[in-house]
Amino acid sequence: xxxxxxxxxxxxxxxxxxxxxxxxxxxxxxxxxxxxxxxxxxxxxxxxxxxxxxxxxxxxxxxxxxxxxxxxxxxxxxxxxxxxxxxxxxxxxxxxxxxxxxxxxxxxx
Amino acid sequence: xxxxxxxxxxxxxxxxxxxxxxxxxxxxxxxxxxxxxxxxxxxxxxxxxxxxxxxxxxxxxxxxxxxxxxxxxxxxxxxxxxxxxxxxxxxxxxxxxxxxxxxxxxxxxxxxxxxxxx
Numbered sequence: 001x002x003x004x005x006x007x008x009x010x011x012x013x014x015x016x017x018x019x020x021x022x023x024x025x026x027x028x029x030x031x032x033x034x035x036x037x038x039x040x041x042x043x044x045x046x047x048x049x050x051x052x053x054x055x056x057x058x059x060x061x062x063x064x065x066x067x068x069x070x071x072x073x074x075x076x077x078x079x080x081x082x083x084x085x086x087x088x089x090x091x092x093x094x095x096x097x098x099x100x101x102x103x104x105x106x107x108x109x
Numbered sequence: 110x111x112x113x114x115x116x117x118x119x120x121x122x123x124x125x126x127x128x129x130x131x132x133x134x135x136x137x138x139x140x141x142x143x144x145x146x147x148x149x150x151x152x153x154x155x156x157x158x159x160x161x162x163x164x165x166x167x168x169x170x171x172x173x174x175x176x177x178x179x180x181x182x183x184x185x186x187x188x189x190x191x192x193x194x195x196x197x198x199x200x201x202x203x204x205x206x207x208x209x210x211x212x213x214x215x216x217x218x219x220x221x222x223x224x225x226x227x
Contacts, residue, residue: 033215040221040223042202042220043153043202044218045217097155099153101152
């Protein structure tokens, strides 16, 4: 079966750095996405990785290792507004998005 | 960036009635739209994939006669929840994929519709 694992919840301090991990087992791989979802709102796109390595976009970076079935989202200089759920999604061989359950990130002052 | 709207944002209805939710791509044409359902603190669950001018493809376990999807144009898809029951109460989110999408094909999400069936 297809499976995406990410921690249920994480807590970090304002101004710090946090890494949210995602491991996946899917039938084929055609890219990995990270989305941010604030409570009661729809997801918004953060990043996309299809090749191994690190993609940096401002305070957010995303890393992919296809051989390990592993990705992480790195958030730097955390702000209170970063409190949200972060969803990892993998596009499989049928170009369907398989979603993780999301990681709820709590930022404390 | 691409904008997707949903209407209504929130709806309360009585059990047994039908509810229609609209999903529109405002500044791009979407050949494909997706309908998701999300329960509190749960991940997105894909219900169906809607292609303009053709019948929607439903995921396993989703009743196509209960969740009617129409994708009549390149900018509009509708989801109708027929004979709604309290267990249909959920957060329904649509997303659209642009015709001009790059090969990494981002899905742009609507703001969601919160349905409460009494």
